[in-house]
Amino acid sequence: xxxxxxxxxxxxxxxVIHKLDPRVKLVWTMLFIISLFVFGSISCYIVVTLxxxxxxxxxxxxxxxxxxxxxxxxxxxxITVIFNLFLTPGTPVVQIWKLTITKEGIRTAAFMxxxxxxxxxxxxxxxxxxxxxxxxxxxxxxxxxxxVFRVPVHExxxxxxxxxxxxxxxxxxxxxxxxxxxxxxxxxxxxxxxKKAKGLVPLLVPLFVSAFRRANxxxxxxxxxxxxxxxxxxxxxxxxxxxxxxxxxxxxxVYIAVLILVRIAAPVERLLGIAF
Amino acid sequence: xxIIKGKDLVYEYIKFTDEGEAEAKVRAVDGxxxxxxxxxxxxxxxxxxSGKSTLAKHLNAILxxxxxxxxxxxxxxxxxxxLWQIRxxxxxxxxxxxxxxxxxxxxxxxxxxxxxxxxPVEELWKRVEKSLRAVGMWEYRSHSPNKLSGGQxxxxxxxxxxxxxxxxxxxxxxxxxxxxxxxxxxxxxxxxLNRTQHVTVILITHYMEEAILADxxxxxxxGKVILQGTPREVFSKVEFMREHxxxxxxxxxxxxxxxxxxxxLPDGILTTEELADALDAIRGGE
Amino acid sequence: xxxxxxxxxYVYGAGTVFEKQALRDISLTIPDGQxxxxxxxxxSGKSTLVQHLNGLLRASSGDILVDGESIYQEGYSMKxxxxxxxxxxxxxxxxxxxxxxxxxxxxxxxxLGLPKEEIEARAxxxxxxxxxxxxxxKVSPFELSGGQxxxxxxxGILAMxxxxxxxxxxxxxxxxxxxxxxxxxxxxxxxxxxxxxLLVSHSMEDVAKYVDRIIVMSKGxxxxxxxPAGVFAHWQELEKVGLAAPQVTYIMxxxxxxxxxxxxxxxxxxxxxxxxxxxxxxx
Numbered sequence: 071x072x073x074x075x076x077x078x079x080x081x082x083x084x085x086v087i088h089k090l091d092p093r094v095k096l097v098w099t100m101l102f103i104i105s106l107f108v109f110g111s112i113s114c115y116i117v118v119t120l121x122x123x124x125x126x127x128x129x130x131x132x133x134x135x136x137x138x139x140x141x142x143x144x145x146x147x148x149i150t151v152i153f154n155l156f157l158t159p160g161t162p163v164v165q166i167w168k169l170t171i172t173k174e175g176i177r178t179a180a181f182m183x184x185x186x187x188x189x190x191x192x193x194x195x196x197x198x199x200x201x202x203x204x205x206x207x208x209x210x211x212x213x214x215x216x217x218v219f220r221v222p223v224h225e226x227x228x229x230x231x232x233x234x235x236x237x238x239x240x241x242x243x244x245x246x247x248x249x250x251x252x253x254x255x256x257x258x259x260x261x262x263x264x265k266k267a268k269g270l271v272p273l274l275v276p277l278f279v280s281a282f283r284r285a286n287x288x289x290x291x292x293x294x295x296x297x298x299x300x301x302x303x304x305x306x307x308x309x310x311x312x313x314x315x316x317x318x319x320x321x322x323x324v325y326i327a328v329l330i331l332v333r334i335a336a337p338v339e340r341l342l343g344i345a346f
Numbered sequence: 347x348x349i350i351k352g353k354d355l356v357y358e359y360i361k362f363t364d365e366g367e368a369e370a371k372v373r374a375v376d377g378x379x380x381x382x383x384x385x386x387x388x389x390x391x392x393x394x395x396s397g398k399s400t401l402a403k404h405l406n407a408i409l410x411x412x413x414x415x416x417x418x419x420x421x422x423x424x425x426x427x428x429l430w431q432i433r434x435x436x437x438x439x440x441x442x443x444x445x446x447x448x449x450x451x452x453x454x455x456x457x458x459x460x461x462x463x464x465x466p467v468e469e470l471w472k473r474v475e476k477s478l479r480a481v482g483m484w485e486y487r488s489h490s491p492n493k494l495s496g497g498q499x500x501x502x503x504x505x506x507x508x509x510x511x512x513x514x515x516x517x518x519x520x521x522x523x524x525x526x527x528x529x530x531x532x533x534x535x536x537x538x539l540n541r542t543q544h545v546t547v548i549l550i551t552h553y554m555e556e557a558i559l560a561d562x563x564x565x566x567x568x569g570k571v572i573l574q575g576t577p578r579e580v581f582s583k584v585e586f587m588r589e590h591x592x593x594x595x596x597x598x599x600x601x602x603x604x605x606x607x608x609x610x611l612p613d614g615i616l617t618t619e620e621l622a623d624a625l626d627a628i629r630g631g632e
Numbered sequence: 633x634x635x636x637x638x639x640x641x642y643v644y645g646a647g648t649v650f651e652k653q654a655l656r657d658i659s660l661t662i663p664d665g666q667x668x669x670x671x672x673x674x675x676s677g678k679s680t681l682v683q684h685l686n687g688l689l690r691a692s693s694g695d696i697l698v699d700g701e702s703i704y705q706e707g708y709s710m711k712x713x714x715x716x717x718x719x720x721x722x723x724x725x726x727x728x729x730x731x732x733x734x735x736x737x738x739x740x741x742x743x744l745g746l747p748k749e750e751i752e753a754r755a756x757x758x759x760x761x762x763x764x765x766x767x768x769x770k771v772s773p774f775e776l777s778g779g780q781x782x783x784x785x786x787x788g789i790l791a792m793x794x795x796x797x798x799x800x801x802x803x804x805x806x807x808x809x810x811x812x813x814x815x816x817x818x819x820x821x822x823x824x825x826x827x828x829x830l831l832v833s834h835s836m837e838d839v840a841k842y843v844d845r846i847i848v849m850s851k852g853x854x855x856x857x858x859x860p861a862g863v864f865a866h867w868q869e870l871e872k873v874g875l876a877a878p879q880v881t882y883i884m885x886x887x888x889x890x891x892x893x894x895x896x897x898x899x900x901x902x903x904x905x906x907x908x909x910x911x912x913x914x915x
């Protein structure tokens with residue numbers, strides 16, 4: 071189950087998107103997500119779709135990989151769609167028993183589904199093309215201005231990168247402890263919710279103990295290697311913008327401009343004669 | 347000048363009961379003298395709980411002595427102002443390879459130490475390459491540490507220390523969690539650093555086959571140094587070592603048993619050849 | 633209780649890029665009461681093999697018969713299997729979780745659904761067998777020393793009264809004293825209760841003294857399966873797969889090349905001493 075989540079999994083490939091500065095990708099992704107919610111019209115979504123397909127093609131990441139991330143949110147999507155479909159008031163289209171599907175319901179449900187899918191695919195595109203390290207570096211440097219508000223940006227970035235390093239280790243450890251307890255007759259599958267929750271104690275206690283031990287060891291190792299916060303630290307791979315990064319920022323402005331124009335002109339809506 | 351000079355070292359800590367009351371004072375290190383010349387290879391042998399790891403943590407000022415003094419490259423470890431300099435002089439490699447690798451990519455982990463020291467980018471890359479080559483892991487520079495074997499991870503950890511260009515490396519049971527292949531890889535790497543780059547090595551271990559390679563062996567028990575000398579001197583005390591339930595090489599033990607059975611063998615035989623030569627001499631003489 | 637392994641294959645990650653054959657056509661018979669060493673370096677498949685024996689991994693093909701019954705047949709009780717084939721994992725102390733040692737040891741038998749008196753009697757007996765007396769009952773498992781923790785974890789499996797006890801690297805990370813304590817304890821257990829023991833290890837030297845039989849694994853296959861002396865005779869091949877025979881093997885071989893009488897059955901220091909004294913006619 072956890073393995074299905076593509077967020078945070080890097081897919082190595084040689085593409086322009088892979089090479090972009092992580093800050094560019096972060097800003098692009100944030101803007102892309104905002105655009106999904108601000109420009110909610112059919113014409114705009116056609117533009118967004120074309121851009122997204124284009125970006126995926128350029129990234130050289132197989133579409134299959136992107137779709138994997140969707141599996142994790144399938145249930146969430148289903149619930150959202152059903153709620154919107156049946157609970158939006160408006161002009162009735164179909165009536166099944168006591169449930170009414172309205173024209174507006176179909177529209178909202180479809181938009182919601184598209185938004186969710188694009189949101190996941192868009193952010194997967196960033197995480198699949200950016201190493202976790204670059205991502206944290208990007209955040210550290212890109213969000214440095216927050217230091218003014220006493221946000222510990224360096225510390226947060228360091229914590230994220232340590233988490234990224236230890237998640238696979240702890241996953242493996244979970245598997246090991248689970249097996250060891252199963253060898254002692256523990257049952258993690260059958261029984262009701264309460265029994266299942268209780269059954270997790272033999273798994274969680276050793277896992278926490280181990281995590282604390284590791285944290286303790288790691289803190290000592292970091293100290294021994296002279297770590298004393300972000301002050302005066304240099305970076306093996308310092309971030310600096312290249313011309314392709316500037317081009318990407320420019321493209322981002324073009325993307326927004328096109329969306330605004332399309333939103334106003336609304337060619338598809340005019341053609342189909344629907345309200346916008 | 348001596349790189350390490352410790353006199354009458356004592357480390358005490360207070361053990362608390364569940365209720366948070368002081369229960370007992372524990373002397374983990376009890377009156378230890380330790381000295382090392384630049385380029386020395388010293389092995390500290392002893393059981394778990396003998397105080398050897400506690401002593402090791404003093405050498406780069408993770409712990410400071412309760413009594414006595416410890417100078418690392420002329421700097422007092424109790425002086426807060428020399429803390430970072432001491433940590434740079436005496437690098438430390440720990441037991442669990444997973445819990446000391448910070449970076450998610452090999453080269454970034456190796457750079458972690460020098461990054462903390464504020465080494466400029468160009469120099470960083472030089473150091474990363476040099477240290478990864480020194481431990482034979484340069485080809486793995488863009489790998490994730492998670493996919494490496496225990497021995498390889500430990501070599502990455504060593505490279506991370508080497509990149510800080512320390513004069514001395516303290517290794518706290520670096521092979522305890524490794525298989526024989528990994529153990530050999532790590533020890534070979536350490537020996538290489540000692541021989542070619544003259545880095546002072548303090549190796550904490552409970553494997554006698556590793557201690558044999560050192561210039562000098564210190565045996566610790568209950569916080570005290572109970573025996574020290576060259577490997578030959580130490581391991582020839584077969585009875586003493588066995589009383590303290592420490593291993594001696596099978597060949598040394600065999601020689602000692604044969605000697606007890608009446609054969610005229612010299613003390614402190616450490617290798618198969620030495621034993622075979624000595625036995626040949628006896629056989630030829632009959 | 634005998635275990636028969638027939639043409640066992642195990643492939644993991646089938647159909648993905650990570651596909652790897654971890655076990656290749658393994659056939660073995662472990663008769664009742666044997667003390668067996670399974671030796672191999674990391675990645676040789678030894679841990680994978682033993683996890684099949686109590687059903688934690690399921691073979692891709694082949695069969696495992698316990699007392700003549702296939703564990704893969706419909707309706708075979710995994711609970712029963714796990715109570716009769718006990719598996720102690722590597723670094724088993726990481727599975728301790730209860731507030732005191734005694735309760736932790738009770739966890740296994742409790743899962744078997746036994747009555748309270750039986751559970752406690754078994755736990756006490758298991759703790760005695762590993763050398764932890766009543767004074768340890770109420771101690772938190774996290775306060776024990778490394779060797780004690782490990783013994784407590786082994787007691788947790790012993791309390792399930794398995795007929796076959798499998799230990800995956802039970803001495804990993806222990807100092808020589810802790811290692812000898814564990815191995816001596818297992819030898820006592822084997823002698824006194826006649827339990828079948830499978831000891832997974834990467835150290836020939838450690839197991840040579842204790843086991844009746846050594847199975848050497850390499851790249852997912854069985855390379856050798858013989859008495860210790862028979863296995864050590866292949867010391868050159870063993871080195872090629874990242875293993876080594878005990879040092880005495882090298883000593884006796886060196887002496888043989890120097891014209892001493894061959895003594896290829898020697899596996900321990902004691903035997904080497906006798907062989908050398910014999911050759912010198914001192915006995």
